[in-house]
Amino acid sequence: MLKRLASLALCVCAPLSAAPQIDHSRLQxxxxxxxxxxLGHYETAKLGGWRSYVSDPKFFLxxxxxxxxDAELKATLDALYAPAxxxxxxxxxxxxxxxxxxKAQLNLSDLPTVDCNEFNQWFKDVSPHSTVMIFPAAYLNSPSSMFGxxxxxxxxxxVQSNHTALLxxxxxxxxxxxGSDNSILYAWKGLMGGYPGLFALVPYQEKLSEYRSLENRDLxxxxxxxxxxxxxxxxxxxxxxxxxxxxxxxxxxxxxYRLLELLQVARPSLRLTxxxxxxxxxxxxxxxxxxxxLVEKIEYRPSRERELLERxxxxxxxxxxxxxKVSADQQxxxxxxxxxxPRDRQALIIDAAYRLExxxxxxxxxxPQRAQRSFELLRAINRNPPPELSIERPGLPEDGHESRTWQVGVGTHGDQAFGEYGLRMAYHDLNDNADGFPLGAQIEILQMKLRQYEGNHWQxxxxxxxxxxSLTPRNELLQPWSWQVTGGLExxxxxxxxxxxxxxxxxxGGGTWQLSENMLGFALGTVRVEHNADFAGFITPAAGFNTGLLWKNPLGNFSVEAKGDYFTNGEVRRSLSLNQQWELSRNLGLRLSAQREFSHLATxxxxxxxxxxxxxx
Structure with a gap:
């Protein structure tokens, strides 16, 4: 890298007389x-002028x-005329x-002839002709993948004629x-800008394997x-x-965001970012x-997990x-x-066993033992092939509701009436409009709610x-854990x-079960740490439970949920809640909520x- 910087410095320091002199207005x-x-990834600075998103000084001449x-353009022009x-x-x-x-803008026909063999070979290997945007769907069990x-x-x-996209x-x-940061540290540093970001160009087959196989994400x-x-x-x-x-x-x-910037480089007339x-x-x-x-065609590639469950x-x-049994022992x-x-049922079982392996x-x-088991199952499949697996394409992820939510409500708490106003920066909860989102998935970031009680009392x-x-249902073949985490003020x-x-x-953490095609039941054990001015200790821990039902019905999503927290200081807090959302349109919902709260400290x-x-x- 020092070699690159030194060489570029020589370029900048080369005789400026070689570069054409352009007037100030043309330069601007x-x-x-x-x-x-x-090209410079510039944005308008908050106090005027420009600033680049690039944080690496070696990008600039x-x-x-x-x-x-303008200074970067002038330095680039000078560097282009440096000795070859x-x-x-x-x-x-x-x-x-x-x-x-x-070259195109200034008709630069007298540039030095430079042999860029490294770039030329790289560009030849990539051989760019067309572009496909890939969206690996959200996967809640990976903090880096929660939003897709x-x-x-x-x-x-x-590629299209020969079906060679893997190349x-x-x-x-x-x-x-x-290093290897754990999931919590990764999430925190990602939120706070603790990592640098880099572009990489890698074989697509590697990425396809990573998302469809390793992370079980639809593409x-x-x-x-x-x-x-x-x-x-x-x-x-x-x-x-x-x-x-x-x-x-x-x-x-x-x-x-960075890929939107690249698309604006490809087609400068776009205004995406x-x-x-x-x-x-x-x-x-x-x-x-x-x-x-920009989109002319959409294709769907199910994950290995979805293929297994569908089979x-x-x-x-x-x-x-x-x-x-068959996946563990081919005997x-x-x-x-x-x-x-029946022979057709045997074929389905063998194929499912192979996919499970x-x-x-x-x-x-x-x-080697697993590879041998897979080989034996493949031989059995060849002797008794199953019907082709057909997976119905789910709803397009971009057809779901918008990510930010504005909320206004009216209600009663005990004998007091109130109005409530809220804003959620992202993204989706269990009762939100369901199209484009998996049932049982919730991720909310930065949500604030204000209440106005009678007498103009705000809080x-x-x-x-x-x-x-992440409420992922368990079944005979797969036994994923369901889990939840939250933090803030309430x-x-x-x-x-x-x-x-x-x-x-x-x-x-706990388990979720598919009670019917559109209904989930879940039961989780919970732990809680709370700072409460009514408690003697600075923080007080509690153990508890969270269980309920989630039903996707013709009107929208319905849930019934029971919670309990048993604190070490003797306080017990329980609640029972029901929620039904009516989907008025893709981006509009009406929700009715009812809750009863029990506490040793209050009525x-x-x-x-x-x-x-x-x-x-």
């Missing part, structure tokens, strides 16, 4: 061109290039997208993590209508960003790309037990009881930093029948509220 015109602004696009002896470290080789654009993700696939000219390359932007592929020239321009810029660090934040300067001044949730960015008219769906409980195929089954192998080192009712719930029953504002962190209280929810980014 070029420096304010949307394409040049996109001018010492003040991060704040002055620096070879692959010459500015023409390091900045091919800048070079191409400046986006990346770009760069296809060669013959393509993927452009990915993500946090660069040194959505959006073929974009970028021309070959636009795709090439974008790939040239990715070369310029090799090993260049950006700031990385989960909610705004993330994978999806300006739609996301605060947060850039991946599904929202997919909507923006679609609404910009096992028509099997009875006894047949699923056979799947477990079971010779058992008289198995051979007595492959699912269990995800992320594991190669096991902060709730301030949640984050609430995450009102709880207090002394003298007042509501006390407390700070808390709580979480829990039991009833609360009823009718709330209008407007999902609007």
């Amino acid at each position: 015109q070029l420096a304010s061109d949307p394409f040049w602004i996109s 001018a010492s003040d290039g991060a704040e002055h696009p 002896s620096s070879g692959n470290q010459h500015a023409q080789c390091v900045y091919p997208a800048r070079t191409r654009w400046l 993700h986006t990346l770009l696939r760069i296809d060669q000219a013959d 393509s390359y993927a452009i990915n932007f993500g946090a660069y993590i040194e 959505w592929e959006y073929r974009l209508n970028l021309t070959q020239a636009e795709t090439e321009r974008m790939v040239e810029h990715v070369w310029e960003l090799k090993q260049i660090k950006f700031d990385y934040f989960f909610f705004d300067e993330n994978c999806s 300006g739609q996301f001044p605060l947060t850039a949730i991946p599904t929202d960015t997919v909507k923006a790309v679609k609404e910009a008219g 096992a769906k028509p099997l009875s409980s006894d047949e699923q037990q056979w799947v477990l 079971q195929l010779q058992e008289p009881a198995f051979k007595a089954l 492959r699912y269990r192998a995800n992320g594991q080192e190669r096991d 902060l009712q709730q301030l949640d930093l984050a609430t995450i719930r 009102r709880v029953p207090g002394k003298h029948d007042d509501e006390t504002l407390v700070s808390h962190v709580n979480g829990g 039991a209280e009833n609360e009823v509220m009718l709330e209008l929810k407007w999902y609007h980014y």
